[in-house]
Amino acid sequence: MDDVFKALADPVRRQLLDSLHQRNGQTLGELCEGHDMSRQAVTKHLAILEDANLVATRKDGREKLHFLNPLPIFEIADRWVRKFEHGRLRALDELKKNLEGKSDGKR
Amino acid sequence: MANDKFVYVTYIRTTPEVLWNALLTPEFTRQYWFGVTLESDWKKGSTWKMVFPDGRVTDSGEVLEVEKPRRIVLKWLNEWMPELNAEGFSRCTMEIEPVEGATKLTVIHEIDKSQSKVIEAVGGGWPRILSNLKTLLETNEPLAMTKGGCKSAA
Structure with a gap:
């Protein structure tokens, strides 16, 4: 449960969840749009969200899609x-x- | 590609075999799944149905893939709400994977159309069901409020 609160404590990560809530199943590229951040930074935030089980990922062909969990x-x-x-x-x-x-x- | 789906993941302190039975055995499902029972022999190509305590069929479909106790894919049709029924078949995949000290359950519910009412409806229902299931398996206690809906809350 600590993981969840820590993951939610960051405004960028909450924005990423908002974005998935609006449109589920986005790629990393899509999630980077609208953020003034490097792909690496967004990847790092997504990893924290995934570790907290707030984001689930699925492979779709060559793409990795992100879903709000x-x-x-x-x-x-x-x-x-x-x-x-x-x-x-x-x-x-x-x-x-x-x-x-x-x-x-x-x- | 018009496609609408959700992916839900939960970790439960149990084994894949117990979780498999909990998902597909009537004695189990009625304790955490709003009182419904799931009925099928769970073989590939078999039909399945979900039944309310009063005998009404809520949903039905066909078993598309089965790999006990790891994965099952169901063709799924809502039978009791006309606007959901009108959208036709959706597809539900349940994947079970042992992880350190627990079992990971992934439920994917999808349909080949966008803005689906079915996905919206089941998307709201699954969290409660999965949360109840987790509590049941981890504490061995049936949930008073979900045993057969409201009736047995006392």
Whole structure:
């Protein structure tokens, strides 16, 4: 999880993710466009994003395509959100049982 | 080339064999996949379907490639939402790869058209499914909120 926060702590890397969010599956060349940086610098940023599993790559012929991988961010959000969602579902479940008259006798 | 796809990668502390079974066995899938079961003999050319607890078929298709426990490619058709069904078949590839101390799961869902609603829809669903799967396999605890949708949350 440290990797994810470190990777996200840099504005250039967030921009790269934004760019992939807008258009998934870009090449290095495409991702370099709009950045005032060398290819090497962008490659380095992409490697950090890939190590943090925020970017996944696939070979497509001779090209390497980059895809936004939202799972680490999802897991971070989930870590602090899930119990609230659970409560909401429980409330719905109670409501359903009450309305359908199938209360298990506890209330 | 009009093509829309996403690539999702997750690392799970388990073995390829266990992960394979978790992805393709009804007893497993209903615990983390919004209560659905996946049904097929998972042989090349066989049909498969995904079924809601109430028996409705949500998605179906054909097994295009299978290499247990490393890789499976499914032809995929949404059966219950007309606007997704109208886009026709998409393709889902699941790749399983042992890495140091864990197993890497890559899910690629793609369709031969751009701006696909199918890809948008499944793109939103997969993170929850994969996150649930990871939790289930790493903690051995079924997820109360996802066992059969909302019903068994209590």
